[in-house]
Amino acid sequence: MSTAPAAPAAPFPAEPPAACDVLVVGGGINGAGIARDLAGRGLSVVLCEKDDLAAHTSSSSTKLIHGGLRYLEYYEFALVRKALAEREVLLKNAPHIMWPLRFVMPHDAAMRPVWMVRAGLFLYDHLARREVLPGSSTVDLRTHPAGAPLKKVFRKGFVYSDGWVDDARLVVLNAIDAAERGAAVLTRCACTDAQRGAQHWQATLRGADGVPRALRARALVNAAGPWAAQFLAEHAHAAERKSLRLVKGSHIVVPRLFEHEHAYIFQNTDKRIIFAIPYEGAYTLIGTTDVEHHGPIGAARIDADETTYLCAQASRYFERPVAPADVVWSYSGVRPLLDDESGDPAAVTRDYALELDTRQAPLLNVWGGKLTTYRKLAEEAADLLAAPLGTTRGTWTAAAPLPGGDLSAWIGAPQRPDTDFERFVQALTRRHPQLPMPLARRLARGYGARVETLLGPIGSLEEMGAEVAPGLYEAELRHLHRHEWARCADDVLWRRTKLGLHYDEGQRAQVAAWCVAHWRDAPAAPAAVAGDREASWT
Structure with missing residues (x-):
């Protein structure tokens, strides 16, 4: 069939x-x-x-394709095996919106002992077959690039693989x-x-x-x-x-805390973990929390205690402290977890x-x-x-590749999802030399091989229409409305893209005004400055 x-x-x-x-x-x-x-x-x-x-x-996750290393402590071996097996299936079917990511876990002698971490990583490496993702290793943080932004007390680290996704x-x-x-x-x-x-x-x-x-x-x-x-x-x-047990998970975004492309997984004194992940080039994403949610589901927002918690836990590891004043954006989502009567929200399956x-x-x-x-x-x-x-x-x-995930018409037979994508970017820039490299890379990430549905015969930036906000042209806005159900500025700025994070209030308002003026089914009023109901700027 x-x-x-x-x-x-x-x-x-x-x-x-x-x-x-x-x-x-x-x-x-x-x-x-x-x-x-x-x-x-x-x-x-x-x-x-x-x-x-x-x-x-689904847009408020930590944006990881991962097995869930910490779930091993709760003996969730079947779940971890299933998730680990799925990582490479997804990476191969959507290399434009997913890519491998290496995680560094600094060893804290006051937390889990070395033998326990190594045993967990051994299981993580071997519970499911790997073809693309490399296995775990031990690194010396005194010489490894990932050690540079950390406090000098952290000398040893463990590195393992998972994946990133635009959720x-x-x-x-x-x-x-x-x-x-x-x-x-x-x-x-x-x-x-x-x-x-x-x-x-x-x-x-x-x-x-x-x-x-x-x-x-x-x-x-x-x-x-x-x-x-x-x-x-x-x-x-x-x-x-x-x-169902409703558990709120919140994240903060701060200006970039490190230059390399590894992510971090930090062990906290409460036995939880948080991630610090390279995000949108200029930022670092930190999360998540696990807090029981009892209010209206669609009104979940990060609270001051969660922001303080994430900043404090990140500051335990980074040489440069992270303060609530550094937060440029935050978002929260409510996870619908099966109630297994666990006392700790972090332990719920x-x-x-x-x-x-x-x-x-x-x-x-x-x-x-x-x-x-x-x-x-x-x-x-x-x-x-x-x-x-x-x-x-x-x-x-x-x-079956997801839309845009089959790059073979551009690059020939696939080899590795990460290198395949880089070859695709090169092919795209050769076919469309009018695109500045940052724009070409962003369009490649968002649309993959379907980018031609947007670009078609366009041969110059002028043919993409007015630049409504930096790097966002009318041609893309029309494409998102016609092909991807975008109906307001928030749909574009925070879900179809993450351009809202890079724009100031005036630029976001320009996009909102354009949508209202050009889309008959757009809301009568511009999108709220505070973003969608589960996200906010600071």
């Missing part, structure tokens, strides 16, 4: 069909991944998201692939009611225009993330079968559970999960639905 999608569809449908095989509620990573997998198996799919794709938890773009690429395989992807469209019958669900969808639309679906997937239990009780009129109920029309609830295992979760979800929906098409996503 061919798994190649149809030619890019533009614009994507704004209206739902009257009926479908599966309605997926939730446009985060799990919902988008499930919609993609099901559409690739020939099922008719509608994906609805009440806000923007990845507007909440929000990962969601969008899954949604694009789902749409190109026939799914209807509806953003700013809430499922306000779902009545279950013996053979079908009768759902009511309500878009930004407020008009209710009826949809008949053979099956319903509840992938609403932290809203999953609420959706089930209030809109699907079903009893909650699992207990990051694994997932899929619950299929076929007593009437099929209902599949998605509980928990983590970014790294989204593809496997989606595959298992589609397998569960295959029998009740009568499809025999099998698994296909493991070897």
Whole structure:
């Protein structure tokens, strides 16, 4: 069976069909991944998201494709093995938005002993097969570049491999692939009611225009993330079968603290860990916290205690202290974790559970999960639905590049994801010499081989239209609206790109004003200066 999608569809449908095989509620990573997998198996799919794709938890991660080294201490060997195996699958299928990253763990004699760290890294190296990522090693921080910004008391370190991902773009690429395989992807469209019958669900969808639309679906997937239990009780009129524990994770961004390209993993005195990661060239990303969240899910924000905690823990290691005044941006997300009755939020499992109920029309609830295992979760979800929906098409996503991920037309046969991407950048600059290198690299990262959908026959910067803000041209804004469901400035500045971090307030306002002036479905007022509901500037 061919798994190649149809030619890019533009614009994507704004209206739902009257009926479908599966309605997926939730446009985060799990919902988008499930919609993609099901559409690739020939099922008719509608994906609805009440806000923007990845507007909440899925754009508020630490942005890592990783096995979860610290989960070994909680004996989560099956989860770590599954996540480790997925790292290289994802790296190979999306080398433009993912890349290998080496992590340095300075050894603190007051924390875990050397033997324990080495044992953990040995397991991490060998629980799953590696072809691309190198194994762990010990380094002398007195001579290694990663030791330069650290306090001199740290002399020994351990280095291991994981991966980095642009989390929000990962969601969008899954949604694009789902749409190109026939799914209807509806953003700013809430499922306000779902009545279950013996053979079908009768759902009511309500878009930004407020008009209710009826949809008949053979099956319903509840992938609403932290809203999953609420959706089930209030809109699907079903009893909650699992207990979710909502845990807020917050991150801070500060001006770059080091020049090299390694990331750090720091052990804290409370037995937790935080990461310090190179971010957007000029910055360092520090996170995350684990705090019980009891307020409105969509209103999660970092608090002063979390900022102080992250700064203090980073300052234990860096020679130059990190202070709250250094923070230029912060964001928070609410993780929907399976409640395993752990007292410490950091110890709550990051694994997932899929619950299929076929007593009437099929209902599949998605509980928990983590970014790294989204593809496997989606595959298992589609397998569960295959029998009740009568499809025999099998698994296909493991070897299917995400949109833009197949670089072979530009560089020939793939070799390694990281070196393949660098060869692609060189090929792009040869084909489009009019692009300044920073712009060429950013477009290559964002769109991969699909960059030609944006650039097409453009032969000069002038042909890309007005430069609305530094490095952001009208051609890209139109592309994001037409092909990627961008409807306001926040969609562009904080999810489709991270340009909002590089712009000042006036430049962000320019983008917002352009969107309002040129997009008929843009909000009537410019995007809020404070960014989306789970992020803020300082």
